[in-house]
Amino acid sequence: MLTGELAAAKSREALRIALGNMRQSFNYDFVSLLRIPSEQEKILGPLIHESTLPQAFLRDFDRGQMLTHCPVSIKVRRSMLPISWTVDDLKGPGSKQPVVELCDLMGRHGLSSGVIISFFLSDGHRYGLRFDGARSALTQSEINELSMLSLQALEVFGHITMSRDAQHNPLSARELEVVSWTAQGKTSVEIGQILTLSDHTVNAYLTNAIRKLDCVNRTQLVAKALRLKLIA
DNA sequence: GGAAATATTGTGCGCGATCA
DNA sequence: TGATCGCGCACAATATTTCC
Numbered sequence: 139m140l141t142g143e144l145a146a147a148k149s150r151e152a153l154r155i156a157l158g159n160m161r162q163s164f165n166y167d168f169v170s171l172l173r174i175p176s177e178q179e180k181i182l183g184p185l186i187h188e189s190t191l192p193q194a195f196l197r198d199f200d201r202g203q204m205l206t207h208c209p210v211s212i213k214v215r216r217s218m219l220p221i222s223w224t225v226d227d228l229k230g231p232g233s234k235q236p237v238v239e240l241c242d243l244m245g246r247h248g249l250s251s252g253v254i255i256s257f258f259l260s261d262g263h264r265y266g267l268r269f270d271g272a273r274s275a276l277t278q279s280e281i282n283e284l285s286m287l288s289l290q291a292l293e294v295f296g297h298i299t300m301s302r303d304a305q306h307n308p309l310s311a312r313e314l315e316v317v318s319w320t321a322q323g324k325t326s327v328e329i330g331q332i333l334t335l336s337d338h339t340v341n342a343y344l345t346n347a348i349r350k351l352d353c354v355n356r357t358q359l360v361a362k363a364l365r366l367k368l369i370a
Numbered sequence: 371g372g373a374a375a376t377a378t379t380g381t382g383c384g385c386g387a388t389c390a
Numbered sequence: 391t392g393a394t395c396g397c398g399c400a401c402a403a404t405a406t407t408t409c410c
Binding site: 341342348 | 396397
Binding site: 312313339342343356 | 377378379380
């Protein structure tokens, strides 16, 4: 049932509904789809793509920069396995003050237990599905089932976002041509000879393409252009 | 038709890596 | 250590397209 619903989801709205049904099916109160934070990131808000968590919880979480001290975030960065927790697990004896404050915040919003399941998507980033609520700990078979459904949901999310990105092609024909030659290992001078341009002009095209696709260099540009199927 | 926006082409310069 | 090369950035001029 859930598998079929996920397979049929072709839009963010359909995915949102399917995630809600997953949440309900496993007796959780909230579900979030987010990019797994790196060690440097301190704010959760920009990483969240979908969430039913109360806005007040997210606001207070970020206001207190709790991501830095959140034991779940630290664990999930270190392991690819599903991470499940209860507030009692997090707030052990001798817990630091920021962790105590986090647990208090969770308690105020009825978040006494949860699980997060993460996978890498083809854009190179790691994404996770997080379920929060007040239910008892998941059994191993429930974790296995939820992991398979989460993998499917994240893949659907990846397809939806990438097809949306591919439709939004901001590059001009000339820029695509230069990116395409760059992907084949040609230098700016070589591309300039092929297209009868100066290498500086080739550089300018690449610079524009890098800016348009929000990349940091031509290596990332080629990778992203291939991923978005802008070039073959 | 003219203004505005966008694309195309070009120049100069600085930075970092590599090599003789 | 200096020369060379690849890369990235800032900027300017011109051509083309779009819109009113």
